[in-house]
Amino acid sequence: MIKRLSLTARITLLFAVGSCAVLIALGWLIDHSIERHFEEQDHDALAGKMMLARHAIGRVATPQEFERLPTVLEDALIGHHDLVVQVLGPQKEVLLESPDVGFPATWQARGAAERATQLHTWTQGARTYRGMSQDMPTAIAAWQPLVVTVAVDIEHHQAFMHTFLQTLWLFVGCAAAATGLLGWFSVKRGLAPLRAMRDRAAGVTAHKLDQRLPVEALPPELAELAQSLNEMLARLEDAFQRLSDFSSDIAHELRTPVSNLMTQTQVSLSHPRDAASYREILESNAEEFERLARMISDMLFLAKTDVGQTSALMATNSVAVDLEQEVRGLFDFYEALAEENAVRLDLSGHGVVQGDRLMLRRALSNLLSNALRYTPRGGTIQVVLESTREHCTVTVENPGQAIPAQHLPRLFERFYRADPSRQQATGEGTGLGLAITHAIVQAHHGQVWATSTKGRTCFTIQLPPTQNEVNC
Missing domain, CATH: 1.10.287 (Helix Hairpins)
Incomplete structure (x- = not known):
C-alpha cells in the first residue's frame, strides 16, 4: 500500500520544487548573460583590430607598399598576447599568420557577408578561439580584396566560467536545500493551528459535545x-x-x-x-x-x-386544499364530543393552500382535539381563516386555564406536556400531537406557534398560499 504524503510534506515539496525551478532559471540567466558579455567584449576588441587592419590595407596603392604590408599589419595587430592573425593575399596566399594556429578552411569558404557579421568559435587542441573574418580591398583597383582574420584565445574566459558555474550551481543546490528546510519549518508553524484544531476535535465525544474550537486564535x-x-x-x-x-x-x-x-x-x-x-x-x-x-x-x-420522507410524500400528493372545507369536516367529526362537553365550534374566513390534504387535516385535527380537551363546559372554540398575498393563517383559539409563559416554547416538543398530572390522569393523548402538527407545518414550509394570555389560548398556523391563487 502506497503511503500518502502528509500536507506538510506536499507543501514543502512543492515549495522546494518551485524554489529550485526559480534558482535554476536564475542560474541559467546569469550564465547566459555573462557568456553574452564575454562575446560582446571579444567582438568589440576584434572590431577595433579590424578597423586598424582596414585602415592600413586601404592605404596600399602600389606593389611596393603591398610588400611592406605584412610588417605594417604585424605592428598594428600584434599587440595583444591572446590575439592571433591571418592575412590572405589577392591569390589567397598567406601574407601573415600567427604561428601554431590552424585557422579552419571551412570558415574561409563562407560568404564575405556571413563572415563579416558573425563570430566563429573553434577548438584546436586544448585551446579555443573566437574570431571574425572580413574582406578588405586595397587602393589598387585591379587586385582582389585581402582576407583578414583575427581571433582571440578565450581559455581564460572558459576557466572563469567553469569556476563561476561550479560556485553558482553549488550555491543553487545549497539555496534549494535551505529553502526546502525553511519551507518545511514555515509549513509546520503555519499548520500549527490546524493541529490544534485536530487535538481539540479529538476530544469531542458523544458525552463531550460541548467542546468548541477556538475561532479567535485562528487565521x-x-x-x-x-x-x-x-x-x-x-x-x-x-x-x-x-x-x-x-x-x-x-x-x-x-x-x-x-x-x-x-x-x-x-x-x-x-x-x-x-x-x-x-x-x-x-x-x-x-x-x-x-x-x-x-x-x-x-x-x-x-x-x-x-429523514425527510414526509416532505417527499407531501410534494408528491400536493394539491390545492380548501381549509374552510377541511375545518367544517372536522367540526362534523367532533360534533358529538363537542355537544357532550357543551362546547360550541365557530368558524370564520376562508383560505386555500397547496399541500397534502390528509396531512393538513391531521394537523388541524390535532389542534381541535387539543382545544376540545382543555375548553371548559359552555366555552366556544373559534377557528379563524385569514388570506393575504403572502400567506394563509389558521387560528384555533379556546378559553381555559392559561399556559405559563415558560411552557409555550416547548409545547411542540415530543412528549412534552404543560400539565403532566392532568394528562396522565385522563389517559388521553400520547404527548405527540403538537409535535406532529409542527412537523407537518414545517414540511409545508410554514410556521406554527402558541400564545396564552388572559384565559385564552391560541394556536396559529401560517402557510404559504397556492401558486395559482393571489388570495390564497
Missing part, C-alpha cells in the same frame, strides 16, 4: 472552517440532547401501559375467573394496546419527518 482561512465545525458540533449536541430526551420520554411513556398490561394479566392469571371478568380484562388491555399502537404510529411518523 481567517481556518477561522471559517472552525466556525463551520462549531456550528456542526452545536447541531450535533442539540440532536444528541433531543435524542436522549426522546429516548427517556419513550421509556417513560411505554412503561405505564406495559406495566398496566403486565399487572392486569398477572392478576387475571392469579386465580380462575368467569368469562365476563376475562372479557372485561381483555377490553381494558385492548384500550392500552390501542394507545400503544397510536403512540408507535405517531413515533414512526415523526421518525419519517426527521
Whole structure:
C-alpha cells in the first residue's frame, strides 16, 4: 500500500520544487548573460583590430607598399598576447599568420557577408578561439580584396566560467536545500493551528459535545472552517440532547401501559375467573394496546419527518386544499364530543393552500382535539381563516386555564406536556400531537406557534398560499 504524503510534506515539496525551478532559471540567466558579455567584449576588441587592419590595407596603392604590408599589419595587430592573425593575399596566399594556429578552411569558404557579421568559435587542441573574418580591398583597383582574420584565445574566459558555474550551481543546490528546510519549518508553524484544531476535535465525544474550537486564535482561512465545525458540533449536541430526551420520554411513556398490561394479566392469571371478568380484562388491555399502537404510529411518523420522507410524500400528493372545507369536516367529526362537553365550534374566513390534504387535516385535527380537551363546559372554540398575498393563517383559539409563559416554547416538543398530572390522569393523548402538527407545518414550509394570555389560548398556523391563487 502506497503511503500518502502528509500536507506538510506536499507543501514543502512543492515549495522546494518551485524554489529550485526559480534558482535554476536564475542560474541559467546569469550564465547566459555573462557568456553574452564575454562575446560582446571579444567582438568589440576584434572590431577595433579590424578597423586598424582596414585602415592600413586601404592605404596600399602600389606593389611596393603591398610588400611592406605584412610588417605594417604585424605592428598594428600584434599587440595583444591572446590575439592571433591571418592575412590572405589577392591569390589567397598567406601574407601573415600567427604561428601554431590552424585557422579552419571551412570558415574561409563562407560568404564575405556571413563572415563579416558573425563570430566563429573553434577548438584546436586544448585551446579555443573566437574570431571574425572580413574582406578588405586595397587602393589598387585591379587586385582582389585581402582576407583578414583575427581571433582571440578565450581559455581564460572558459576557466572563469567553469569556476563561476561550479560556485553558482553549488550555491543553487545549497539555496534549494535551505529553502526546502525553511519551507518545511514555515509549513509546520503555519499548520500549527490546524493541529490544534485536530487535538481539540479529538476530544469531542458523544458525552463531550460541548467542546468548541477556538475561532479567535485562528487565521481567517481556518477561522471559517472552525466556525463551520462549531456550528456542526452545536447541531450535533442539540440532536444528541433531543435524542436522549426522546429516548427517556419513550421509556417513560411505554412503561405505564406495559406495566398496566403486565399487572392486569398477572392478576387475571392469579386465580380462575368467569368469562365476563376475562372479557372485561381483555377490553381494558385492548384500550392500552390501542394507545400503544397510536403512540408507535405517531413515533414512526415523526421518525419519517426527521429523514425527510414526509416532505417527499407531501410534494408528491400536493394539491390545492380548501381549509374552510377541511375545518367544517372536522367540526362534523367532533360534533358529538363537542355537544357532550357543551362546547360550541365557530368558524370564520376562508383560505386555500397547496399541500397534502390528509396531512393538513391531521394537523388541524390535532389542534381541535387539543382545544376540545382543555375548553371548559359552555366555552366556544373559534377557528379563524385569514388570506393575504403572502400567506394563509389558521387560528384555533379556546378559553381555559392559561399556559405559563415558560411552557409555550416547548409545547411542540415530543412528549412534552404543560400539565403532566392532568394528562396522565385522563389517559388521553400520547404527548405527540403538537409535535406532529409542527412537523407537518414545517414540511409545508410554514410556521406554527402558541400564545396564552388572559384565559385564552391560541394556536396559529401560517402557510404559504397556492401558486395559482393571489388570495390564497
